[in-house]
Amino acid sequence: MITSWRRRQESEETREETAAVPGRPEGTGRPEGTGTPGGPGDDEAVTGEPTGPGPGEPDTAEEPAPPPAGPVTNLVVALVIVALGAAGLVGSWSLGLGGASAPSAGMWPFLVSAAITCLGAALLFQAKRTGDAETFSSSSWLVLGGLATMAAFASLIGVIGFEIPAALLAFVWLRFIGRESWLLSTLTSLGIVVAFYLLFVAVLAVPIPHLF
Structure with missing residues (x-):
């Protein structure tokens, strides 16, 4: 009789604890939709939002900015x-x-x-x-490289014209500073030179040094 009374009392206490937690069905000690206690699904079931990147998704946490x-x-x-x-x-x-x-x-x-x-x-x-x-920082060398190529462009344009220096300048900036592909860098640099030649030499007749 004492054993039956204790079992009934423990059963009532368990039901009261379960009813006090929202989202828990009777007879369970965990919320619905979760796996093991303390596992990755616990926080997601309580808040309704994923706590981290899903499978195949990159981690988008921002890196700390360098000091001024x-x-x-x-x-x-x-x-x-x-x-x-x-x-x-x-x-x-x-x-x-x-x-x-x-x-x-x-x-x-x-x-x-x-x-x-x-x-x-x-x-x-x-x-x-x-x-x-x-x-x-290490990325600052790209800025110095860009300034060096501009200085080389300025020193060569009066000697061999603007076509070759402009094409090389655009190619270096696109391929090595902008990290574009070899094909895109080549085609874009040639297109820039052709567009500048047609605009400033053929149409506007600006007397800039040129080869053709």
Whole structure:
């Protein structure tokens, strides 16, 4: 008799605990739709949302951003930009500017160099206040490589024309900096040169150095 009374009491306590937890059917100690207790399905059954990437899905967790460069690095970068712009101004002036109605070969490079110089000066005045720049890392070498190819382009355009340097510049930027395929980089670089030639040489008759 005592044993039967204890069994009835334990059965009633079990039913009360089960009814106190929403989503649990009578006679079970776990929510519906779950596997083993503490397994990956427990949190998903309670919240109704998956707790991690599904099968075959990449993990989209964001990587921590690199620390800011700091005022000293910002100052050095601004000075380098101003120096590059000033060098472009001198080189463009040596090619000749011409006039608004008849621009010479150095007109457009001069305007671009002037814009670069002004932007560098603006960065120079904001070197201590800006926090957008990132510290130097391995990816920064791509920026230096891009600047080196632009310098090579500027030094070769007056010697062999713009066609070959422009094609090489576009190819290097697309293939090695943009990580595009070999075929797309080749076709796009050739298309850019053809479009520039038709626009500036054939249509506008801009006197820029060219081979053909």
